[in-house]
Amino acid sequence: xxxxxxxxxxxxxxxxxxxxxxxxxxxxxxxxxxxxxxxxxxxxxxxxxxxxxxxxxxxxxxxxxxxxxxxxxxxxxxxxxxxxxxxxxxxxxxxxxxxxxxxxxxxxxxxxxxxxxxxxxxxxxxxxxxxxxxxxxxxxxxxxxxxxxxxxxxxxxxxxxxxxxxxxxxxxxxxxxxxxxxxxxxxxxxxxxxxxxxxxxxxxxxxxxxxxxxxxxxxxxxxxxxxxxxxxxxxxxxxxxxxxxxxxxxxxxxxxxxxxxxxxxxxxxxxxxxxxxxxxxxxxxxxxxxxxxxxxxxxxxxxxxxxxxxxxxxxxxxxxxxxxxxxxxxxxxxxxxxxxxxxxxxxxxxxxxxxxxxxxxxxxxxxxxxxxxxxxxxxxxxx
Ligand code: NAD
Ligand code: MG
Numbered sequence: 001x002x003x004x005x006x007x008x009x010x011x012x013x014x015x016x017x018x019x020x021x022x023x024x025x026x027x028x029x030x031x032x033x034x035x036x037x038x039x040x041x042x043x044x045x046x047x048x049x050x051x052x053x054x055x056x057x058x059x060x061x062x063x064x065x066x067x068x069x070x071x072x073x074x075x076x077x078x079x080x081x082x083x084x085x086x087x088x089x090x091x092x093x094x095x096x097x098x099x100x101x102x103x104x105x106x107x108x109x110x111x112x113x114x115x116x117x118x119x120x121x122x123x124x125x126x127x128x129x130x131x132x133x134x135x136x137x138x139x140x141x142x143x144x145x146x147x148x149x150x151x152x153x154x155x156x157x158x159x160x161x162x163x164x165x166x167x168x169x170x171x172x173x174x175x176x177x178x179x180x181x182x183x184x185x186x187x188x189x190x191x192x193x194x195x196x197x198x199x200x201x202x203x204x205x206x207x208x209x210x211x212x213x214x215x216x217x218x219x220x221x222x223x224x225x226x227x228x229x230x231x232x233x234x235x236x237x238x239x240x241x242x243x244x245x246x247x248x249x250x251x252x253x254x255x256x257x258x259x260x261x262x263x264x265x266x267x268x269x270x271x272x273x274x275x276x277x278x279x280x281x282x283x284x285x286x287x288x289x290x291x292x293x294x295x296x297x298x299x300x301x302x303x304x305x306x307x308x309x310x311x312x313x314x315x316x317x318x319x320x321x322x323x324x325x326x327x328x329x330x331x332x333x334x335x336x337x338x339x340x341x342x343x344x345x346x347x348x349x350x351x352x353x354x355x356x357x358x359x360x361x362x363x364x365x366x367x368x369x370x371x372x373x374x375x376x377x378x379x380x381x382x383x
Pocket of ligand 1: 056057058059062086087088091118119120121122124144145147148151152153154155156157158166167184185186187188189192283
């Protein structure tokens with residue numbers, strides 16, 4: 001009874017964060033132990049008490065039993081539990097078709113909710129299936145990686161990959177609710193947790209001195225898996241991302257808005273593409289190096305203080321992330337990286353385009369970065 005009492009006393013109601021998008025508005029619920037109460041949380045925002053769950057082979061055995069119990073407790077019927085192989089390869093057309101066929105064969109109708117339980121791969125795949133099945137089913141995100149909780153589950157982007165490139169096919173389809181259960185992160189491999197933290201640090205740099213300073217003081221506790229730090233990071237990240245999304249839902253602004261969320265990603269995507277999407281370099285690790293390089297480039301171009309890059313790099317490294325090219329276990333060719341950056345979706349009219357910093361909270365898009373400056377930076381970084 002003492003343990004029960006302690007648990008009751010330490011129990012915090014989950015935090016709720018609104019995402020304001022007119023009639024597509026929804027809430028992000030953040031806290032420990034949400035899966036077990038999923039039915040009660042979902043019932044008010046869904047048209048009916050039936051659903052299909054999409055998960056992957058790693059997450060399903062760990063967390064689906066808790067979610068299933070939480071849904072059934074509130075009278076939800078699970079028409080199908082669809083499990084896909086873990087990893088980026090599941091974000092493709094043949095897998096999408098299988099998921100759609102399973103959903104519809106199980107009797108899903110226009111009121112059946114599609115619940116994504118997993119990381120960004122499951123969220124993007126299940127979300128796209130929800131967007132196109134019967135021309136659109138209600139969708140619920142239950143993200144189980146830090147990356148998915150702070151980034152991919154918020155904003156409504158869904159999709160799959162083509163051999164030509166990542167995320168080239170998809171739809172905007174906003175969820176009805178996001179349940180970010182930070183307790184699910186306890187089973188996430190430490191390397192995945194650190195990689196997700198890179199996007200938190202990015203949000204810190206985008207948000208301003210307050211959140212960036214929080215990162216510098218609490219980031220190391222977070223990557224050790226401390227619950228309080230995780231809840232704060234998810235909440236503050238979602239606050240930043242949802243505010244950006246609310247101002248530019250469909251990434252129509254070329255300069256501000258959602259484009260700023262690409263801080264660190266021009267370099268990051270180039271490094272990731274050079275390594276192939278096989279897990280040798282995780283997206284978040286590439287972004288961490290990209291943040292270090294974006295800060296260094298900003299300093300070289302005279303936009304921010306000369307101290308900022310050192311601060312960014314030291315912090316990411318203290319959290320166990322690579323922050324410079326020299327931190328990575330392999331070398332890169334400057335020409336290959338420049339070639340990749342020229343092909344990046346964000347490149348317009350052949351000029352190199354980067355999100356740069358004047359300081360924390362002061363990001364901007366520069367479309368006129370001289371290739372020579374980038375080349376010299378990459379060489380000096382030990383490329
Ligand atoms: P992921 O979904 O592949 O998950 C990473 C690994 O962790 C997988 O092996 C998974 O099985 C495992 N896993 C997930 N949750 C777990 C848990 N709680 N315990 C143990 N293992 C767990 O990868 P990710 O990093 O979550 O997401 C990457 C994907 O997200 C990419 O495809 C990327 O394009 C996409 N993404 C989308 C958006 C968006 O706005 N839609 C934004 C950023 C990234
Ligand atoms: Mg990213």
